[in-house]
Amino acid sequence: MKALFFTEFGTSSVLKYGEVGAPHISDNQILVKPDYIGLNFADIYRRRGDYHIEKHDPYINGYEAAGTVADIGNQVRNWHVGDRVLFVDVPLANAELVAVPVDNAIKLPAKVSTKLAATIGLQGLTADFLAHDLALNKPEDQVFIHGISGGVGQLLAQILTADGMRVSGSVSTETKRQLAIKQGAAHVYLRKPGWQHGLKATFDTVFDGVGSTLPLSLKIAKRKGKVVFFGMADGNPPRIDLLDVLGRSQTIATGDLWDYLTSATERNQRSARLFDYISRGLIQLGEPTIFPLSQGKRAHDFLESGRSIGKILLVPDKNS
Ligand SMILES: NC(=O)c1ccc[n+]([C@@H]2O[C@H](COP(=O)([O-])OP(=O)(O)OC[C@H]3O[C@@H](n4cnc5c(N)ncnc54)[C@H](OP(=O)(O)O)[C@@H]3O)[C@@H](O)[C@H]2O)c1
Structure with missing residues (x-):
């Protein structure tokens, strides 16, 4: 499969696009084919070597994507090939295929497209925990x-x-x-x-x-x-x-959002609360800016430039 990867930390020039080994799923994982991959500020910190990143040779950045289930592990129940899924805390997401532990997989309601899910996913769950766990305003x-x-x-x-x-x-x-x-x-x-x-x-x-x-x-x-x-x-x-x-x-x-996404129940309850704001029309978002995965360097440069407004998504090249 193709992926956006790097072998040393640094500026966006360390990013390369090419062939890497495809993941194998274990009994409690599903194999996800991302339609849209979220680019986040943390990915910039990770590329610079300033933030935790999954050890992998080569490094593959990205923890957020929405797409469809391509295969399921032997112990997995309640998920089927073709189901639509969002994840926001699974490593190695800048790739055409991602192995996702079933506890980290969030099932999408019928009204939420994979594009919308990737646009609001991690940033939306962050906004939700900042407002409802940390700030607790009246x-x-x-x-x-x-x-x-x-x-x-x-x-x-x-x-x-x-x-x-x-x-x-x-x-x-x-x-x-x-x-x-x-x-x-x-x-x-x-x-x-x-x-x-x-x-x-x-x-x-x-x-x-x-x-x-x-x-x-x-x-x-x-x-x-x-x-x-x-x-x-x-x-x-x-x-x-x-x-x-x-x-x-x-x-x-x-x-840190990850300290609040500690179980399948937490992930599903929190995303249901977020999707409810969307379905009640309380959150309006502009279109995300989309780059092919192969153009990941341009996407990083754009996010770091401060010129972006709202979400940046990467799309695996076969889908773009
Ligand atoms: N704690 C967590 O769990 C968690 C999870 C996700 C994200 N985050 C953090 O949340 C932050 C925002 O992430 P994002 O994805 O929303 O990134 P983003 O879309 O690039 O937003 C960053 C914002 O920072 C503002 N900014 C930059 N320099 C500024 C300055 N000197 N003064 C005031 N505003 C300034 C920019 O506003 P202007 O364009 O108006 O300058 C920009 O809108 C990042 O620090 C990210 O690491 C934390």
């Missing part, structure tokens, strides 16, 4: 999302708006600002010099997946407010003095 709470029109940002903003919170955020361009307003945000700040003046101690919760913005997040959160820190899209955060945090009775909550 209706009318004032919340702020840095990079509100990013992949996680768009989903999080719409989930929080649907849950009754008053959602604000920041963006780098006017196009992104218009998108966030269209998706229901109350206030969207274009990051021009001085944009944050006047926002000191304003928000009950600040969602920070940017990293470098952590000191600002603590500043614009209220006394007794919360900062939900969940990623480093603009680099590692500077060190924070916890005595300052204590002095304002603030909370810094952090989390």
